[in-house]
Amino acid sequence: MVAYFCMEFGLHPDFPIYSGGLGVLAGDYLKAAADDGYPVVGVGILWRKGYTAQYINEQGYPYDLAPEFNNLSFLKDTGVKVQVTIKQQPVTCKVWLVDHFSNAPLYLLDADLPENKEPWLTHSLYRGNGDDRIAQEIILGIGGVRALRALGLAVDIYHFNEGHAVLAGIELIREKMAAGLSFHQALNATRRQIVFTTHTPVPAGNEAHHHGALAYVGAYNGLSYEQMKQIGGDPFNMTVAGLRLSTLSNAVSELHGETARKMWHQVGDASPIIAITNGVHQDTWQAPDIALAAARRGNLIEAHQANKQLLLAEIQHRTGQILNPDALLIGFARRAATYKRGDLILQHKEELLPLLESGRIQLVFSGKAHPQDEGGKNMVAKIVAMAKAFPGKVVFLENYDMALGQILTRGCDIWLNNPQRPLEASGTSGMKAGMNGVLNFSTLDGWWVEGCRHGINGWQFGDGYVGPNQDYHDLNALYRVLKTEILPTFEQDKAKWAQMMHASIETCTQQFSARRMLKEYYDRLYWPLTAAEEKIS
Numbered sequence: 001m002v003a004y005f006c007m008e009f010g011l012h013p014d015f016p017i018y019s020g021g022l023g024v025l026a027g028d029y030l031k032a033a034a035d036d037g038y039p040v041v042g043v044g045i046l047w048r049k050g051y052t053a054q055y056i057n058e059q060g061y062p063y064d065l066a067p068e069f070n071n072l073s074f075l076k077d078t079g080v081k082v083q084v085t086i087k088q089q090p091v092t093c094k095v096w097l098v099d100h101f102s103n104a105p106l107y108l109l110d111a112d113l114p115e116n117k118e119p120w121l122t123h124s125l126y127r128g129n130g131d132d133r134i135a136q137e138i139i140l141g142i143g144g145v146r147a148l149r150a151l152g153l154a155v156d157i158y159h160f161n162e163g164h165a166v167l168a169g170i171e172l173i174r175e176k177m178a179a180g181l182s183f184h185q186a187l188n189a190t191r192r193q194i195v196f197t198t199h200t201p202v203p204a205g206n207e208a209h210h211h212g213a214l215a216y217v218g219a220y221n222g223l224s225y226e227q228m229k230q231i232g233g234d235p236f237n238m239t240v241a242g243l244r245l246s247t248l249s250n251a252v253s254e255l256h257g258e259t260a261r262k263m264w265h266q267v268g269d270a271s272p273i274i275a276i277t278n279g280v281h282q283d284t285w286q287a288p289d290i291a292l293a294a295a296r297r298g299n300l301i302e303a304h305q306a307n308k309q310l311l312l313a314e315i316q317h318r319t320g321q322i323l324n325p326d327a328l329l330i331g332f333a334r335r336a337a338t339y340k341r342g343d344l345i346l347q348h349k350e351e352l353l354p355l356l357e358s359g360r361i362q363l364v365f366s367g368k369a370h371p372q373d374e375g376g377k378n379m380v381a382k383i384v385a386m387a388k389a390f391p392g393k394v395v396f397l398e399n400y401d402m403a404l405g406q407i408l409t410r411g412c413d414i415w416l417n418n419p420q421r422p423l424e425a426s427g428t429s430g431m432k433a434g435m436n437g438v439l440n441f442s443t444l445d446g447w448w449v450e451g452c453r454h455g456i457n458g459w460q461f462g463d464g465y466v467g468p469n470q471d472y473h474d475l476n477a478l479y480r481v482l483k484t485e486i487l488p489t490f491e492q493d494k495a496k497w498a499q500m501m502h503a504s505i506e507t508c509t510q511q512f513s514a515r516r517m518l519k520e521y522y523d524r525l526y527w528p529l530t531a532a533e534e535k536i537s
């Protein structure tokens with residue numbers, strides 16, 4: 001059995017214990033595992049106040065609220081409680097089971113109990129200070145392993161999705177040392193049980209902690225400074241620890257594999273990083289009428305137009321703006337992180353304004369910034385200002401979440417993506433769009449390097465350029481492709497557009513499904529571990 005650890009799980013819009021792509025990947029992983037009968041359990045945290053609900057104030061600037069939880073009646077009480085030690089105090093965590101959105105069981109730890117001094121520790125995802133984060137990682141990692149033991153589950157492989165979970169490795173080592181192994185024996189045996197998925201190539205996204213804080217909060221879990229330093233360095237880097245605690249690691253696209261291998265090459269004793277490209281759960285993200293039309297080689301344009309109308313109705317409902325169903329609708333919805341350059345297309349006014357004023361293009365944006373990310377919030381504010389200046393042509397939708405993601409990746413005509421290369425590890429929203437025949441229009445970063453057949457299933461721009469003036473270079477390329485290839489096809493050659501939709505759906509359902517991803521995890525990540533273990537024993 002594989003235990004898949006992740007800080008966040010995006011299973012359903014009504015259960016907002018996720019922030020963005022990482023959580024949606026984890027949710028899609030569980031659903032795909034359940035579909036194909038793989039023996040997998042998820043381990044996470046019950047964030048009772050979720051991540052953030054983000055709206056726009058009178059001045060056009062984002063502000064944060066705690067999201068409303070609807071009904072948690074689908075949580076099942078396992079009857080299991082486990083204890084961890086945080087700042088030398090016992091913290092009890094209740095273990096809930098969620099199997100409502102997927103048949104793969106997800107176990108969630110919850111410290112919101114009357115006996116705990118800090119019941120708020122598991123309230124809010126990715127908020128709070130450094131010590132809180134360490135405490136949350138103790139709950140996920142150490143508490144998670146103890147929960148699996150208390151539940152009596154026989155786990156063969158521990159899969160850490162991102163570095164947040166690495167303290168589970170420290171617990172596995174502690175267990176073995178308690179049974180009499182030396183630290184080195186315990187570390188080696190533990191490594192044979194762990195695989196690790198690394199994510200962001202943005203350095204700030206790779207969390208590191210001072211040893212003083214780790215020791216104070218209780219992450220050492222009985223290990224010494226020297227032993228912890230050997231695993232994560234000093235300061236203790238969670239990604240480095242993931243690489244040293246595992247036998248095999250993976251990056252989330254081919255290009256990200258190259259980037260990650262360069263980024264971490266100086267880390268001694270790290271596991272090799274292979275590339276297993278992300279995929280998305282088809283039944284969650286592909287509209288049923290599109291699936292049907294694609295299977296029957298039916299009228300895709302008509303099916304798409306119905307999804308576009310649903311999006312336009314949602315836009316009208318949320319903003320009062322009425323968009324033109326026949327003009328090209330460009331969508332951009334992602335976490336508002338600055339490297340994703342959400343406002344790039346708005347920066348070339350001489351190109352943009354005539355296209356907007358003539359009504360040939362319309363833009364719909366959505367995205368949340370991290371509550372403490374000023375740069376991301378300023379980027380949102382710029383988009384909001386443009387939406388104010390161009391009513392009915394530029395729209396910003398507040399509080400991006402899975403529900404909006406679903407409507408947008410079904411209803412836009414093209415899906416824009418322009419991260420600063422090579423910082424987008426994968427970029428799964430494009431796979432969702434592509435499955436719906438919403439054509440990708442993206443720089444060659446993340447998954448699109450593998451997926452793109454220019455002019456056949458979507459378009460690239462910028463030719464993978466990396467260097468000075470990347471914004472300027474990409475912006476010119478963007479408008480060139482938009483004006484000379486995309487608009488003429490959209491406006492004058494619907495037959496070719498429909499053909500491209502078919503090609504896009506085929507590429508994404510075959511190459512970029514969570515089903516394919518699960519199979520690769522088993523063939524290339526899990527199986528080598530099992531095989532090596534059998535040889536040893």
Ligand SMILES: *Cc1c(COP(=O)(O)O)cnc(C)c1O
Pocket residue numbers: 019020021022024333334335400401402405406426427428429430432
């Ligand atoms: C799919 C999804 C993401 C990930 O999209 P990227 O392309 O990686 O930016 C983030 N947030 C939500 C709500 C999603 O549905």
